[in-house]
Amino acid sequence: MSDLLERLRGRGWRMTAQRRVVAEVLDGDHVHLTADEVHARAVAKLPEISRATVYNTLGEMVTLGEVIEVATDGRAKRYDPNAHRPHQHLVCGRCGAIRDVHPAGDPLADLPATERFGFTISNVEVTYRGICPNCAATA
Amino acid sequence: MSDLLERLRGRGWRMTAQRRVVAEVLDGDHVHLTADEVHARAVAKLPEISRATVYNTLGEMVTLGEVIEVATDGRAKRYDPNAHRPHQHLVCGRCGAIRDVHPAGDPLADLPATERFGFTISNVEVTYRGICPNCAATA
């Protein structure tokens, strides 16, 4: 693992035990943890890590573009380490499960110039909402 | 005005001064207020209305499908009364301004069956992010 760690080191990040732990927790595909979940898992590996540090570290990773912040439900933000392959999210409205998906087509192309109101558009966020098979079964 | 009020009455809603005021505040196009902003404007018309009532009323309107809840920034949710014409949002990353836009094409169609993982998809939310002309000018 961690491409993530390698890249961060390459950007001149000072490497600390805390940052290493946060990066490790976030590693993998289909990972969409809240800050609190990240903190809980980080504490398991490094008991004295503080909430503030987790927030700081996540915020820095987002600024560096290594992690994406996702606000699927208006509650806690989630952090998605899969920042390199562009993708969208599929969210279960009942249990909150999230999957990464890769639709065909480019949503940016679907927005005609007349609908851009002079904005300089930098990215698009697409969230598909529905019910996952699990929840549908136990409905 | 208020189609919104008419529709709500038609659904057997008990009409109270508070609900009328909230509906009035939300009326119009390109309206995307936070719950607190709705409360502030409601108070101007009906000083004794409480925060809890505003939250209750907004929640009911969302349940009835008359208003859409938008979580653009992970901060306060915004409420969009334009629930009948499907549309997406264009958000300025600097000042937070929101515009309704109407892209060509159906994003739902862009998600192949192989990428649906058995989910029953009910809707799609698309958010274009960028910088508005105003902010670009004063950069």
Place this chain on the structure above:
DNA sequence: ACCTTGACTTGGACTAAGTCTATTGTAGGC
């Protein structure tokens, strides 16, 4: 018109998520 009743409203306490700050600790260059 008045009564009744259950739906609606209220304010304040409570929770969750996140930010800020002053202090202490430490990675990495010399």
Place this chain on the structure above:
DNA sequence: GCCTACAATAGACTTAGTCCAAGTCAAGGT
């Protein structure tokens, strides 16, 4: 091995939203 600037810490604070018990009132029945 020592410095120093950057990082981590604890805990107070802020913001957004929910919950609840008690009071109020819209609307239907008579």
